[in-house]
Amino acid sequence: MENHIVLEPEVLGYLGILPVTNTLLVSWMVMVILILVSIITTWKIKVIPSGLQNFFEYIIEVGYTTVEELAHKRAKVFFPIVMTFFLYILFGNLLGLFPGFATITYKSEPLLRSINSDLNMTLGLALTSAVATHGFALYYLGLVEYLKKWFTLNPIFLFVGILELVGEVTKIVSLSFRLFGNIFAGEVVLATVASIFAFIIPLPFYFLEIIVGFVQAAVFMMLTLVFMVLLSEKHAEQH
Amino acid sequence: MDILSQFGVQPVLLAAQVVNFLILLFILKRFLYKPVLKVLDERRKRVEESLKNAEEIEKKLLETEEAKNKILEKASLDVQKMLDETKKEIEVMKEEGKVQSEQMAAQIIKKGQEEARAAVEKMEQELMSKLGDIVALGMEKVTGKVLKTSDQKEIIEKTVRGMS
Numbered sequence: 356m357e358n359h360i361v362l363e364p365e366v367l368g369y370l371g372i373l374p375v376t377n378t379l380l381v382s383w384m385v386m387v388i389l390i391l392v393s394i395i396t397t398w399k400i401k402v403i404p405s406g407l408q409n410f411f412e413y414i415i416e417v418g419y420t421t422v423e424e425l426a427h428k429r430a431k432v433f434f435p436i437v438m439t440f441f442l443y444i445l446f447g448n449l450l451g452l453f454p455g456f457a458t459i460t461y462k463s464e465p466l467l468r469s470i471n472s473d474l475n476m477t478l479g480l481a482l483t484s485a486v487a488t489h490g491f492a493l494y495y496l497g498l499v500e501y502l503k504k505w506f507t508l509n510p511i512f513l514f515v516g517i518l519e520l521v522g523e524v525t526k527i528v529s530l531s532f533r534l535f536g537n538i539f540a541g542e543v544v545l546a547t548v549a550s551i552f553a554f555i556i557p558l559p560f561y562f563l564e565i566i567v568g569f570v571q572a573a574v575f576m577m578l579t580l581v582f583m584v585l586l587s588e589k590h591a592e593q594h
Numbered sequence: 595m596d597i598l599s600q601f602g603v604q605p606v607l608l609a610a611q612v613v614n615f616l617i618l619l620f621i622l623k624r625f626l627y628k629p630v631l632k633v634l635d636e637r638r639k640r641v642e643e644s645l646k647n648a649e650e651i652e653k654k655l656l657e658t659e660e661a662k663n664k665i666l667e668k669a670s671l672d673v674q675k676m677l678d679e680t681k682k683e684i685e686v687m688k689e690e691g692k693v694q695s696e697q698m699a700a701q702i703i704k705k706g707q708e709e710a711r712a713a714v715e716k717m718e719q720e721l722m723s724k725l726g727d728i729v730a731l732g733m734e735k736v737t738g739k740v741l742k743t744s745d746q747k748e749i750i751e752k753t754v755r756g757m758s
Contacts, residue, residue, distance in 0.1 A: 362600060362601050362602060363600075363601065363602025364602055364607075372606060373606055373607075373610060374604065374606065374607065376607065379607065379610055379611075379614075382611065382614050383614070386614060386617065386618050389618060389622065390618070390621050390622070390625070393621070393622055393625045393626035394625050396626065396630070397625055397626060397629040397630065400629045400630070400633055401633070402633060402636055402637055402640065404633070408630075408633075411626065411630055412630055412633070412634060415626070415627060415630045415631065415634070416634055419631065419634075434627065435619060435622070435623040435627050436619060438622070438627060439615065439618055439619045439622050439623075440615075442622065443615065443618055473602070473607075474598075474601040474602065474603055475601075475602065475603055475604065475607035475608055475610075475611060476607075476611050478603060478608060478611075479607070479608045479609075479610070479611025479612050479614075479615065480611065480615060482608065482612065483611075483612050483615050483616075535601075
């Protein structure tokens with residue numbers, strides 16, 4: 356088995372103009388899993404919880420209190436988006452660790468590949484996050500206040516504003532590349548270690564990847580949340 | 595944008611991911627967050643309510659206990675009072691009985707005395723008239739004449755005086 360590092364996702368086929376890559380396929384799998392699990396969880400939701408409901412209640416309660424601590428009264432609006440980021444990335448990362456990923460091939464291409472080892476996916480998420488963040492800022496502040504965040508008549512602050520605009524672009528880049536880099540590196544490490552000796556030795560790395568997968572999901576969620584909260588707050592009068 | 599194409603970034607794929615996310619967001623919001631948050635809220639409310647209820651019940655219990663104690667105290671006081679009164683009454687009755695019986699005894703004694711005196715007087719009278727007759731008879735025999743009633747009387751009286 357040759358160990359090659361490919362940055363691009365492999366295209367399995369075309370659906371109209373949409374190239375179905377292996378990462379896109381896995382992202383659909385993750386979606387289906389998440390949707391099924393959530394429907395099963397809340398199919399017969401009870402006040403006295405049990406099983407899956409307990410688990411999701413715990414996750415959602417922890418997530419909600421975290422969002423509430425930062426966003427206060429806007430928690431209800433921010434929570435679904437932020438939580439979906441978390442669950443989507445977490446499930447994607449963990450699913451990417453399952454056996455069969457990168458080993459099952461289809462037309463001599465790996466059929467499955469961890470979602471976030473494809474920059475398309477992470478960049479898509481980062482763009483969504485950025486658009487949502489700015490959308491909320493516009494909605495909560497109004498156009499004038501929103502523009503005041505970037506442009507002022509004071510030349511020094513005008514410069515600062517421009518810097519901050521650049522910073523907004525950097526946020527997208529950092530969000531997408533952080534996630535992509537971590538997961539992609541994890542994949543490479545796992546493949547490399549497995550190619551050295553496939554038994555026992557990769558185990559610690561798998562543990563590490565589980566932690567990384569969780570941490571990256573949490574980081575993406577927290578950063579998005581913080582950006583949303585910061586940007587939708589009124590501009591402080593004195594800088 | 596050369597770097598982006600190196601990473602295989604394609605606008606269609608980006609859009610696909612965004613769409614994926616939006617679909618997921620919509621469905622999870624509808625099927626996971628809303629019901630779970632609702633249940634969490636419901637449970638919190640219920641717990642609050644039951645805590646409040648428990649507090650109320652405890653308060654009521656305390657109140658009942660107090661009322662019970664009060665009633666018991668009052669009852670025991672009443673009983674004590676009744677006992678005291680009864681004792682007093684018994685004593686009063688005893689005293690009254692004593693007085694009454696003393697009175698009755700005194701009456702009986704008095705009556706007995708009166709009766710005895712009356713009987714003695716009667717006997718005295720009878721005795722006197724009988725003695726008078728006897729004396730008159732004796733004088734007749736001694737003097738041989740029938741005394742006049744005035745004499746008779748005088749003599750009788752003298753004799754009687756001498757006798758007694």
